[in-house]
Amino acid sequence: METWVRFNSQSQAKERLCRAAQYACTLLGYTLQKGGAGADLLMTVKQLESHMSLTRKLMRLGNSAEAVESAKRAVHLSDSVLRLCITVAHLNKAMYFACDNVLWAGKTGLLPKLDQDKWSQRSFRYYLFALILSLTRDAYEIGLLMERESRCCGSAKASLSSTPVALTPENGDLPTTPSSSASPSPPPLLIPTIPSLPMLSLRLRKQVRLLAVVLRSNPPLLLDLLKNLCDIVIPLDRLGLYPTGNGFVGACGLASSVLSILTILHPWLKLKP
Template sequence: MDSWVRFNAQSQAKERIFRAAQYACTLLGYTLQKGGAGVEVLKMVKQLEAHMSLTRKLMRLGNSAEAVEAAKRAVHLSDSVLRLCLTVAHLNRAMYFACDNVLWAGKSGLLPQLDQDKWSQRSFRYYLFALILNLTRDAYEIRLLMEREARSSHSGSKATWTSSPSPSPLENNELSHSSLPSLPPTVLALLSQRLSRQFRVLVTVLRSNPPLLLDLLKNSCDVFIPLDRLGIYPTGQGFVGACGLVSSLLSILTIVHPWLKLKP
């Protein structure tokens, strides 16, 4: 099992390159169709996309074992939310890869009687649920980091306030007579200030955590693919191709620079 997991880890970069090429073909086909390209050109791009997809499915044979091993490791996490999200997400990935392997057998002719549409829909459902759990994990980690950042900022401002000299009673008296009565802020202004403050904290958190930012962007791009394939939120081939290409490039970046991969 361990040797098979190591072998799959070595082939991930190649699979991601083929994935980027596949969605680049999807985007190219959409662009050519909008530009009024000929039928033969569109057919050639479509066939190239199908070959890329079939090659990727061949490379993913046995990836279910790796997903199951990742689920076993996630069970031992101390954080209950991360443990639940990651364990269930990896199990759904394992089911997605298993359905994908069956679909590859059908497309390659090993299972000619296979209902490919049914298995494709089934695999995309598992894929969508795994992505939703991954996005939930990202949102949870962002919330924890934002709370930590807010606490540290509050502690720093509180220390600055306590260290600053307090005005004398005479100054307080002068200020109370000279200052004009302030109007109470509206609810909309308070809400705007709070949202602005939360947005600044969010930007600070994401800028200081590139792995979390990349994982959030990658999962956000990927989620539109099963949503479109399942007919839940149709976006069109062009948008799906662009999202798949961007997420593939981000995945390749995390493989080239392992420190950018979100852990655990």
């Protein structure tokens, strides 16, 4: 299986290019339709999109094995949340690729009686579950990094404010000792207060600023988050859960494909593990 995984990894860049071309055709077809192009041109673009989709399915015949191997590696992660999210996401990807292989057999005529709509819906459901888990993993890692960055900022401020200052009675910095005849003041009543709107707005700005710092300092996490956000539009639209139209689907698919190609060209941009 390891030999097949190594062989299959060499074709990932070609599959990503075909994916980019497929969604570029989707976006082009939508644009031409809105522009009032002729029916022949629209049919040509649609056929080209269909050919690209079929070619991609052929290139992904061995991706289920690669996803299972990735799930096996993720089982040994020390962090329980990452272990759960990554393992189950890879298993859902394996099922998604398996359904995609069955669809390829149906489209090529090897399984002429195959219910393609049913298997397509099943495939997109597995794809959606995998993307939800991947986004959960991204949100978890962002939360950890934001908490770490907040602690670092807090400790830096504490070290700056810990400089000793000499207190003298002349400048009034030392508290005066109350006389013995004075009656002790009662302790103040603690009344719970509700944060005001400006306070909530300040906290929100601080969190947004902290999020920007974390994402700017972690390009692999930023790219993975953007890619998953673009990809999740596709199954939501195809399953009818949140229809957005072919134009938006084509744009999101093209953007996520370009981001995937970047991670292949520059492996350090790929989120690990």
